[in-house]
Amino acid sequence: GDRAQKLVKHLLLLLLPQMLPQGLAGLVGMLRNWTFTLFFCMSELWGDVCMGLLFWGLANEITSLSDAATLYPLFGLGANLAQALAGIVLKATTRVGAEEFKQALQLSMAAVIGIGGIAIYLQQKITNEAAAAAAAAAAAKRHRNRHNSSNPPLHPPGPH
Numbered sequence: 001g002d003r004a005q006k007l008v009k010h011l012l013l014l015l016l017p018q019m020l021p022q023g024l025a026g027l028v029g030m031l032r033n034w035t036f037t038l039f040f041c042m043s044e045l046w047g048d049v050c051m052g053l054l055f056w057g058l059a060n061e062i063t064s065l066s067d068a069a070t071l072y073p074l075f076g077l078g079a080n081l082a083q084a085l086a087g088i089v090l091k092a093t094t095r096v097g098a099e100e101f102k103q104a105l106q107l108s109m110a111a112v113i114g115i116g117g118i119a120i121y122l123q124q125k126i127t128n129e130a131a132a133a134a135a136a137a138a139a140a141k142r143h144r145n146r147h148n149s150s151n152p153p154l155h156p157p158g159p160h
């Protein structure tokens with residue numbers, strides 16, 4: 001049952017280093033520590049894919065088509081600068097050693113959670129302001145249409 005599967009997995013991980021070329025020793029280490037491997041892969045996906053999709057989705061939501069040509073390059077520049085700044089912060093908080101690495105990882109994850117909370121707050125605030133502006137524009141348009149329809153022109157259109 002379950003114990004047999006665990007035994008086979010451990011035996012496979014013990015035999016793999018002897019069966020594979022020495023250059024693939026890192027692969028065996030990744031398989032042995034699969035939880036850390038999965039964590040770091042998901043961290044990379046979150047930073048590159050998910051945050052990019054969320055960022056550009058928000059940019060599309062709040063930017064008009066006429067302003068996009070001006071603002072999108074600035075958004076891209078800001079995104080690249082943010083990635084560079086994240087690298088500098090990560091380098092400053094990372095030290096060598098198991099205990100220091102654990103503390104640096106906890107500090108980095110706390111920063112990610114904190115910055116994520118700030119991003120959620122800002123996204124909500126921007127979305128609410130954009131919705132309020134759209135509602136005000138729609139109300140103004142309704143008011144203009146109502147005003148124009150209640151005051152017909154003095155001379156009806158057409159030949160006189």
